[in-house]
Amino acid sequence: GAGVSQSPRYKVAKRGQDVALRCDPISGHVSLFWYQQALGQGPEFLTYFQNEAQLDKSGLPSDRFFAERPEGSVSTLKIQRTQQEDSAVYLCASSPPGEAAEAFFGQGTRLTVV
Amino acid sequence: AQSVAQPEDQVNVAEGNPLTVKCTYSVSGNPYLFWYVQYPNRGLQFLLKYITGDNLVKGSYGFEAEFNKSQTSFHLKKPSALVSDSALYFCAVRAATDKLIFGTGTRLQVFP
Numbered sequence: 174g175a176g177v178s179q180s181p182r183y184k185v186a187k188r189g190q191d192v193a194l195r196c197d198p199i200s201g202h203v204s205l206f207w208y209q210q211a212l213g214q215g216p217e218f219l220t221y222f223q224n225e226a227q228l229d230k231s232g233l234p235s236d237r238f239f240a241e242r243p244e245g246s247v248s249t250l251k252i253q254r255t256q257q258e259d260s261a262v263y264l265c266a267s268s269p270p271g272e273a274a275e276a277f278f279g280q281g282t283r284l285t286v287v
Numbered sequence: 288a289q290s291v292a293q294p295e296d297q298v299n300v301a302e303g304n305p306l307t308v309k310c311t312y313s314v315s316g317n318p319y320l321f322w323y324v325q326y327p328n329r330g331l332q333f334l335l336k337y338i339t340g341d342n343l344v345k346g347s348y349g350f351e352a353e354f355n356k357s358q359t360s361f362h363l364k365k366p367s368a369l370v371s372d373s374a375l376y377f378c379a380v381r382a383a384t385d386k387l388i389f390g391t392g393t394r395l396q397v398f399p
Contacts, residue, residue: 177330204385206385206386206387208387208389213392214391214392215377215389215390215391215392216331216377216387216389217389218386218387218388221384221385221386228384229384229386232386264330264331266331266387268385273319273336273338273381275321275333275336276333276387277333278323278330278331278332279330280328280329280330281330
């Protein structure tokens, strides 16, 4: 596709359930980012991949959060044992090679934990 | 530590009037600054960026931004607002590891 694709668009999970959120970046984009956006807030950085290497995971809020990008393309953000405070929109972004290239964002996955 | 501040939660402007959405930043070294817009139930859309060079940057949809190093500001501007410009606007600065650090956002409301 032409843009960053995320699935599902909406996910309702019961507290304690595991969830997996998928991101298909733009073809050829080596950098991939995950952000968490709480209601009424700006996006907060979670983690960053360059190809398949996870170069920065400093924003992951707990060890219940895990991200992977095994072949340097599609990425999955997994949240184990979801809690209510995990409810947010999870945004994926990709960017091409080049210093200061802008990031292109997907539409996000809205996660609601009940 | 790098940070971005958007001092206004909301900006209201009449259609046809000029608009300004404010952003100040704190960064060590040369800043890479960005503006994104978010429409309801949509992802963030890139508007413009400042890397180096001319302090006035032109972007999408008639928007522009002025980089002011002495005031550490990067305000978003448009000479004539449209109702369709109503959305949430985010200023961001790129950190050392390429991640973006976003402000809290400013809701722009353009009234007909």
